Amino acid sequence: MQALPTQYGGTIKYICLGYYDKGKFDGMTEDQRNAMFDLCFEYDDHLRANGHWAGGEALQPSETALTLHWKNGKVATTDGPYAETKEQLGGILVLEARDMNHAVQLIAQHPALTYGNSFEIRPAGDMSEIIKQSEQRRRKVTAR
Amino acid sequence: MPQNVPEELSRIIETLYRSESGRILATLARLLGDLEIAEEAMHEAFAAALSVWPTSGVPDNPRPWLISTARFKAIDTLRRRARFDASQDELVRYLEARGSSVEGSEEEDTIEDDRLRLIFTCCHPSLPLEARVALTLREVCRLATEEIAKAFLTTPSTLAQRIVRAKAKIRDSSIRYEVPSPQQLPERLDAVLQVIYLVFNEGYSAAAGAKVTRAELTGEAIRLGRLVSELLPEPEVLGLLSLMLLQESRRVARTSQTGELILLENQVRSLWNQEQIAEGVALLEKALKSHRFGSYTLQAAIAAVHAEAESVAMTDWRQIVALYDRLLQIQPSPVVRLNRAVAIAMRDGPEAGLAHIDAVLAHGELANYYLAHSARAEMYRRLGRTTEARSSYGKALELTQQEPERRFLQERIRQLK
Structure with a gap:
């Protein structure tokens, strides 16, 4: 039941969804924004250096998005979604940590928090068993 | 990240992590005075070992190397935090001032004391019992949040917050990493033993089900009990x-x-x-x-x-009743009284047992305790009073939700002629 050092696969992936207040961000001066970016990217580097960073991307505002769904037997597309709440999803970060508390501890130090941003941390779902079963079903179909 | 760590070296580091991380964490908690900083620094030190040891070779004595590396990593972390949290400044200065006196204190005794300090801190009586349990399993037994949550049938996010709050409480109320003074020892030790026994019972009462993870808790509790008994061989x-x-x-x-x-x-x-x-x-x-x-x-x-x-x-039921009598003197609980009543039934027969059980139930505290009613049913069954036995088993059945116990009671009812 012992956890392994993060470099040995004894880790779980946690998806950290970073939310920001667009109104507040738009109200910042360039200097303020740069100061925030510098702190955040420095911390991201720190996570990378210690093997905790498993990926991440910033997101363009939600008005740049396009949503696909199924309607009347066809694919339909719409613009948006336009966020109704003040908080918008601004980026995702994939973290490798020993456990939930380790992930909390790493994100608790993220400088973005001190600027009024928030993070939602979710463990990645383990689909390996479901995928394995699915592969077996599909193999049976082709064998027939 | 180092890409090409020789396999033999990875194995060495992995083994070191397994055998030493509990001790190293305990020492760092004392040196740094903060469990979270200690844990992070320790992981960073192991990461550093992975990148440095392939060229420098494994140090003769890896533990002091890891501890001193972790200490420097912690100072770096605090410096970084100090840039947007001025309250960390003082801590950085304090840690730097303590300097390398640390490396001199790698005596085996100090290390073992550190483990005991960490146990006493995690089991501090000012923390709620469930927080003590979660913290001890994570920080002393080194189980993952998710494993503990599974064993205690709760969600990882609930358990994670329990641990976060407990750590904050330790920090905010300045609970020190120390072995209590002889005057405080009985009370503080009691809090530790309470945690260990709760972990054991969680596993033991679940052992009848298919929930293997919960049963592993008994093993964890015994390991923990062994550790404390080696560090502090007090009679209890x-x-x-x-x-x-x-x-x-x-x-x-x-x-x-x-x-x-x-x-x-x-x-x-x-x-x-x-x-x-x-x-x-x-x-x-x-x-x-x-x-x-x-x-x-x-x-x-x-x-x-x-x-x-x-x-x-x-x-030797006579002996068992006598032991319950002594137990009652120091722990006058209704459950002990009930167990004593059952032992008396074994010594003197079901009639005597029934009288004692009814006396315990008359106090009212065990009115909703299923074992009291199932014990009562047992007495009636032995006396051949089937109707009363059935009614008492039925009452017990209403009061328990645990599947194996429910099946057991249902089977008892079925066997009544």
Whole structure:
């Protein structure tokens, strides 16, 4: 039941969804924004250096998005979604940590928090068993 | 990230992590005065080992290397935080000032004391019991949040917050990483033993089900009890370890292959683990010799009488009743009173037992305790008073949600003629 050092696969992936207040961000001066970016990217580097960073991307505002769904037997597309709440999803970060508390501890130090941003941390779902079963079903179909 | 760590070196580091991370974390918690910083610094030190050791080679004594590397990493972390949190400044200066006196203190005694300090901190009486349990399992036993959550049938996010709050409480109320003074020791030790026994019972009461993870808790509790008994061989610590070993010795015998509970009287005693019994009895004798023992030792003594008896009929019930009498003096709880009543029934017959059980129930505290009603039903069954037996079993059934216990009671009702 012992956890392994993060470099040995004894880790779980946690998806950290970073939310920001667009109104507040738009109200910042360039200097303020740069100061925030510098702190955040420095911390991201720190996570990378210690093997905790498993990926991440910033997101363009939600008005740049396009949503696909199924309607009347066809694919339909719409613009948006336009966020109704003040908080918008601004980026995702994939973290490798020993456990939930380790992930909390790493994100608790993220400088973005001190600027009024928030993070939602979710463990990645383990689909390996479901995928394995699915592969077996599909193999049976082709064998027939 | 180093890409090409030779396989042999990865194995060395992995083994080091397994065997040493508990000790290193405990020492860092003392040196840094903060569990979270300690844990992060320790992981960073192991990461540093991975990138440095392939070229520098493994140090002769890796533990001091890891501890001192972790200390520097912690200072870096605090410096970084100090840039947007001025309150960290002071801490950085404090840690730097303590300087390298740290490396001189790598005596084995200090290290072992550090583990004890960490245990006492995680089990501090000012933390709620469930927080103490979660913290001890994570920080001392090094289980993952998710594993603990699973074992205690709760969600990882609930458990994670419990741990976060407990750590914040330790920080905010300045609970120190120290072994309590002799004056405080009895109370503080009691808080530690309470945590260990709760972990054990969580696992033990679940052992009848298919929930293997929960059953592993008994193993974890015994490991923890062993650790504390090595570090601080107080009579009650030995008594608790003895009690857990004696109960655990019956594990295989107390459930059928289909997961049904088997009562002590029906257990195949040759299945009892003799090695655990021998160890438990030896610990018990040591605890009894001290003449400073308490309730865990007395409970272990009762378990030992059972362990050494060939059958229920051959059991020294006189001795068991006498031990319950002593236990009642220091722990006058209704549950102890109930167990004593059952022992009296074994000594003097069901009529006497029933009178004692009814006296306990008359106090009211156990009115909703299913075992009180199932014990009462048992007395009626032995007396051949089937109607009353059925009604008491029915009452017990209403009061328990645990599946194996429900099946057991239903089976008892079915067997009544």
